[in-house]
Amino acid sequence: MTRILSLFATRLYQAPLADHAPAIDAAELEASCLSIADDDEAGQEWCEANDYPGYTSYASLTDLPWRFPIFGDLVRALDAHVMAFAGDLAFDLGDKSLKLEDIWINILPQGGTHGSHIHPHSVISGTTYVAMPEGTSALKLEDPRLPMMMAAPPRHRDAPEDLRSFVYVRPAVGDVLLWESWLRHEVPMNMAEDERISVSFNYAWA
Numbered sequence: 001m002t003r004i005l006s007l008f009a010t011r012l013y014q015a016p017l018a019d020h021a022p023a024i025d026a027a028e029l030e031a032s033c034l035s036i037a038d039d040d041e042a043g044q045e046w047c048e049a050n051d052y053p054g055y056t057s058y059a060s061l062t063d064l065p066w067r068f069p070i071f072g073d074l075v076r077a078l079d080a081h082v083m084a085f086a087g088d089l090a091f092d093l094g095d096k097s098l099k100l101e102d103i104w105i106n107i108l109p110q111g112g113t114h115g116s117h118i119h120p121h122s123v124i125s126g127t128t129y130v131a132m133p134e135g136t137s138a139l140k141l142e143d144p145r146l147p148m149m150m151a152a153p154p155r156h157r158d159a160p161e162d163l164r165s166f167v168y169v170r171p172a173v174g175d176v177l178l179w180e181s182w183l184r185h186e187v188p189m190n191m192a193e194d195e196r197i198s199v200s201f202n203y204a205w206a
Helices: 026-039 041-049 069-088
Strands: 012-016 098-108 114-117 124-131 139-142 166-169 175-180 185-187 196-205
Touching (some): 012 069, 012 166, 026 069, 026 098, 026 124, 069 098, 069 175, 069 196
Antiparallel strands (some): 012 175, 124 175, 124 196, 139 166
C-alpha cells in the first residue's frame, strides 16, 4: 500500500494578540510607535546611514517596555503566545525558558521593503501588526529547503500551500505571527500610500 507522509514540518503560528491578556489598545500602540520614531534621533540617523527605508528602532533602542508601559503589557501578552507556540512545537525547555531578547518597531513607508533574512541566535521570532493599510505588503516566507532544490521543476500555481516554495501571509491589525528563527522571510515593497507599522521581537532559550 502506498503511503505519502508529510515530514519535518515548518510551523507558523497566527493568532489575535487579544487571545492572551493583557488587552492592548491598538490606537495607543500605534501612537506610541509613531511618538518613539519621532523622538529617536539615533534610530533615524542609523536608518539614514544604512539606507533603511522608513524607520526601525532595532539598532537604537533596547528598552521599549521600560519607556512606554504599553510595551510592557505587549511583552506579557507575547510571552503567553510564545509559550503556546513552544507547546505546539513540542519543545522540551528543561530548567530554562524562552525569554524576550529583542523587541523593536518597524515603520515602512510607500516603496519601503525589508529584504530576505533570518534571526540568528534566537529560537522564536515574530511580529505583531499595528497598522496594515489597504494594499500593503504581506509577509513572504521561504521554504527552508529551497537551496537544496536546484534541480527540481517549479510547482504548479495551485499547489497546496505546504508544497509551495514561498508562502505569503497577510495578517490583520492586532494579529501576532510566530515562527522558528531560522525561517527565512521578507517584507516585499509596501505599495500602499500609508505607512505599514509593526513590532518585531526575538525570544531566546535561556
